[in-house]
Each structure stands twice: as C-alpha cells, then as structure tokens.
Amino acid sequence: MTKEIWANLPVANINKSVEFFTKMGFEKNERFPFTDTMASFFIGEKSRFVMMLFRNDVIEGFCGNKVSDTSKGTEVLFSIDAESPQEVDQMLQKAEDAGGTIYAHGGEKDGWMYGGGFIDLDGHRWNLLHMDFSKMGK
Template sequence: MTKEIWANLPVADISKSVDFFTKMGFTKNDKFPFTDTMASFFIGEKSKFVMMLFRNDILEGFSANKISDTLKGTEVLFSIDAESPAEVDEMLQKAADAGGKIYAKGGEKDGWMYGGGFIDLDGHRWNLLHMDFSKMPK
C-alpha cells in the first residue's frame, strides 16, 4: 500500500538547509526540483523515507496551520538507526560541523543502546541510536 513515507519539514532558508543535510550525508532526491521554496532528501538505505523541506510560508499554506516554534517545544523527534556507536558519534560530529547543535552527546543507555541527538538549523530534533539486541535484557 505505502510506497514511500514523506516528512514535510518547515525551514527558514532552503539553501542553508540543503547545505546542512548534504554535509550530514543525506542523499538528494532528484525526483523533486531543488528551488528556493523546496528541496528533498532520502533518509536511510532503502530510499523509502523522503524528507521534503519547504520554506515556512509554503508549508503553512498547504498545511492550513501555523509552523511550530521549535524553541518552545518539539513537534517531532526523528530517530535514525545507526550501524555502530562510532557511526552515532560520526553523525553527531557531522551535525556540529554543519552548524547544528548537539542536545545529547553519544553515550550508552541501558547496557544495550548507544545514542545521542542533534538539532538542525531550524530546531528540528534528531535522535541517533545504535541498538545491540544481543545485549537487550530479556
């Protein structure tokens, strides 16, 4: 039934956001045009999750709702499955180098998970998590 899942994110500046997510290593989705009002990236290996970036005013126009103030609350938390603790740390470093902010440094959680988190240029929060199910308590 579902071919793809799209997350439509509001951003203040398409060009800066494209630069940020390119530096993060996200794959540009050439199926959609990159303009001053929109851009698109794939998230994950199978290219089934599509992130659409829309300038704030454009997204407000078709969502029929105001954009959330990310300084006051979190509208969504994206979680990305990492292959290893090292990949979590690498992605956190990429986010910081690209101008994002780290809200949770990489660290072990509950003996079987390793994770951390960053905030992109528009305040959207991202969680990176490596899970070693062989160590998961039963």
C-alpha cells in the same frame, strides 16, 4: 499499503538547509526539483525515507496553520538507526560541523543502546541510535 512515507519539514532558508543536510550525508532526491521554496532528500539505505523541505510560508499555505516554534517545544523527534556507536558519534560531529547543535552527546543506555541527538538549523530534533539487540535483556 504505502509506497513511500514523506516527512514535510518547514525551514527558514532552503539553501542553508540543503547545505546542512548535504554535509550530514543525506542523499539528494533528484526526482523533485531543488528550488528556493522546496528540496528533497532520502534518509536511510534499506527502506528509504523521503524528507521534503519547504520554506515556512509555503508549508503554512498547504497545512492551514502556523509553523511550530521549535524553541518552545518539540514537534517531532526523528530517530535514525546507526550501524555502530562510532557512526553515532560521527553523525553528531557532522551535525555540529554543519551548524547544528548537540542536545545529547553519545552515550550508552540500558547496556544495549548507544545514542545521541542534534538539533538542525530550524530547531528540528534528531535522535541517532545504535541498538545491539544481542545485549538486550529479556
């Protein structure tokens, strides 16, 4: 049905956001130009997800409304599957080292999930999860 799915994120400063997501280990999507108004990354290894970054004024132009104030509410929560609890903790550390904020430190939940979360430079929330389905109750 669909070839790809893209998330279009508003950002205040393309260069700072490109630096942040590069430090996170996201792969630059070279099919799209990196300019002062837009950039693109792939997320994931299996079925890759395309993340497009647009400067706030640019995305407001094609969305037809103002960018959400992420300091007052959550517009979306991105969840990324991790291979292990250690990878969750490593990604949280990368986010913090790159200038992000940890809102949920790594921890176990329900005996079969391990996760944590960070906030990027523009207030978008990201959730990292390792799920061991062999430990999941019926």
